[in-house]
Amino acid sequence: MADDPDDVFSRAHHHALAFRRGLDDSPQRPTADYRVMLDRFAQTLPDAGQPGPAVIDDLMARIRPGLAAMVGRRFFGWVMGASHPVGVAADWMVSAFGQNAGNHVASPASAAAEAVTAGWLLELLSLPREASIGFVTGATVANFVCLAAARNAVLRTADWDVEADGLFGAPPITVLIGADAHATVFSALQFLGLGSNRVLRLPTDAQGRIRPAEFAERAKAISGPSIVILQAGQINTGAFDPFAELIPAAKAAGAWVHVDGAFGLWARAAPNYAALTQGIEGADSWATDGHKWLQTPYDLGFAIVRDAEAHRRAMTIAASYLPAVAESERDPSHYVPELSRRARGLPAYAMIRHLGRGGIADMVERHCRLAARLADRLRQVEGIAIANDVVLNQIAVRFGAGLADEAADELTRRTIAALQAGGVAFAGGAQWRGRWIMRLSVISFPTTEADIDRAADAIIAAWRPIRDAN
Numbered sequence: 411m412a413d414d415p416d417d418v419f420s421r422a423h424h425h426a427l428a429f430r431r432g433l434d435d436s437p438q439r440p441t442a443d444y445r446v447m448l449d450r451f452a453q454t455l456p457d458a459g460q461p462g463p464a465v466i467d468d469l470m471a472r473i474r475p476g477l478a479a480m481v482g483r484r485f486f487g488w489v490m491g492a493s494h495p496v497g498v499a500a501d502w503m504v505s506a507f508g509q510n511a512g513n514h515v516a517s518p519a520s521a522a523a524e525a526v527t528a529g530w531l532l533e534l535l536s537l538p539r540e541a542s543i544g545f546v547t548g549a550t551v552a553n554f555v556c557l558a559a560a561r562n563a564v565l566r567t568a569d570w571d572v573e574a575d576g577l578f579g580a581p582p583i584t585v586l587i588g589a590d591a592h593a594t595v596f597s598a599l600q601f602l603g604l605g606s607n608r609v610l611r612l613p614t615d616a617q618g619r620i621r622p623a624e625f626a627e628r629a630k631a632i633s634g635p636s637i638v639i640l641q642a643g644q645i646n647t648g649a650f651d652p653f654a655e656l657i658p659a660a661k662a663a664g665a666w667v668h669v670d671g672a673f674g675l676w677a678r679a680a681p682n683y684a685a686l687t688q689g690i691e692g693a694d695s696w697a698t699d700g701h702k703w704l705q706t707p708y709d710l711g712f713a714i715v716r717d718a719e720a721h722r723r724a725m726t727i728a729a730s731y732l733p734a735v736a737e738s739e740r741d742p743s744h745y746v747p748e749l750s751r752r753a754r755g756l757p758a759y760a761m762i763r764h765l766g767r768g769g770i771a772d773m774v775e776r777h778c779r780l781a782a783r784l785a786d787r788l789r790q791v792e793g794i795a796i797a798n799d800v801v802l803n804q805i806a807v808r809f810g811a812g813l814a815d816e817a818a819d820e821l822t823r824r825t826i827a828a829l830q831a832g833g834v835a836f837a838g839g840a841q842w843r844g845r846w847i848m849r850l851s852v853i854s855f856p857t858t859e860a861d862i863d864r865a866a867d868a869i870i871a872a873w874r875p876i877r878d879a880n
């Protein structure tokens with residue numbers, strides 16, 4: 411069954427365009443739930459095959475109602491970029507070329523584009539130029555890779571080779587982490603044998619920032635191999651740990667400092683917001699995403715490690731059949747867990763080429779300004795309170811301000827459901843400090859001021875009948 415590639419590729423192109431063009435006039439939420447979608451996909455295992463174009467058409471016919479407008483203009487759920495068309499086109503080419511981009515001998519082009527993009531990222535994010543970058547699937551794996559390098563390096567200072575000898579009998583590692591760190595950082599600790607619970611949780615302030623005085627107190631007790639985990643961009647508040655105070659204290663105590671900056675690290679690319687990250691360059695490793703603020707399609711994240719050798723030692727795969735490389739040559743697989751891998755760097759290369767340093771700065775600043783505008787609109791309405799300092803692009807909203815906590819929780823959940831049902835804009839719910847909030851993240855490249863005003867109107871329209879009935 412040899413299809414002409416033109417027939418299958420052009421079907422994919424046609425459907426992709428139709429999907430994108432239909433987004434503005436369709437609900438931002440999926441219109442079918444998981445159960446319905448299981449039914450739509452359910453078929454017996456096919457015995458005979460089907461021509462390629464028909465497979466693509468059939469896929470589109472089944473899938474549409476179960477898709478959210480995550481690339482839409484008024485989708486503010488979780489923290490999600492909008493898969494920019496330029497990134498998507500580059501990603502299609504990655505698949506079309508079908509390169510196994512693990513090493514630079516087999517696929518020189520993929521490795522070279524990634525090496526150049528790594529240099530650009532360090533410049534954009536103002537991080538030490540000697541740092542290495544692993545192109546991974548997202549911030550979860552980036553945190554994992556960075557913390558693997560950290561584990562390697564701090565145990566080496568205690569003369570322990572964790573890559574060769576494992577953790578059995580190793581000196582204990584002290585891990586300090588903010589109480590409001592992202593759940594995926596705890597997963598990374600779990601994967602690494604460091605334990606998601608065997609950590610010292612540092613107390614945080616109302617915005618989720620580690621308190622320097624308490625940190626200094628704890629830091630005094632650090633001895634032996636230790637890792638301190640900080641955060642740029644708390645998921646609910648957008649807050650940044652006070653790096654300029656914390657990092658020197660952690661380094662003085664001999665710790666490796668890692669920063670989870672999945673979206674917040676991009677504040678560094680925006681002159682008017684870079685001050686939020688002041689001192690962050692003093693850390694040892696940084697995790698961030700491409701599929702959030704850089705608007706690449708899923709999935710892309712960056713594991714950035716100052717000590718490139720520690721990074722490489724933690725991830726290197728040595729096998730007799732792999733081309734031997736000079737120490738100075740960068741293989742993409744040296745800095746990630748995978749051997750076989752797609753040329754993940756190309757969409758990042760394309761997005762940076764497309765937007766440029768200035769375009770990225772403008773986009774980040776525009777999103778932050780729009781978030782402030784949305785928060786201002788909402789806080790003027792009776793019964794609505796903004797629960798965070800809107801310092802970046804994240805907004806936490808409470809409905810039923812002034813009522814008892816449980817009552818406000820209930821009204822907040824109902825307002826979220828009403829907004830989602832309306833379909834004009836999408837925001838999700840989250841728990842913050844034990845209470846329900848509506849969480850909005852302004853991080854999609856197509857979002858304009860008019861979209862923000864429409865979203866504000868939709869949220870207020872969802873809230874008013876709920877308020878008036880109570």
Ligand SMILES: *Cc1c(COP(=O)(O)O)cnc(C)c1O
Binds near residue numbers: 548670671672
């Ligand atoms: C999104 C996010 C993560 C996880 O990143 P993935 O891209 O989903 O793997 C980690 N930390 C923070 C602060 C995040 O916002």
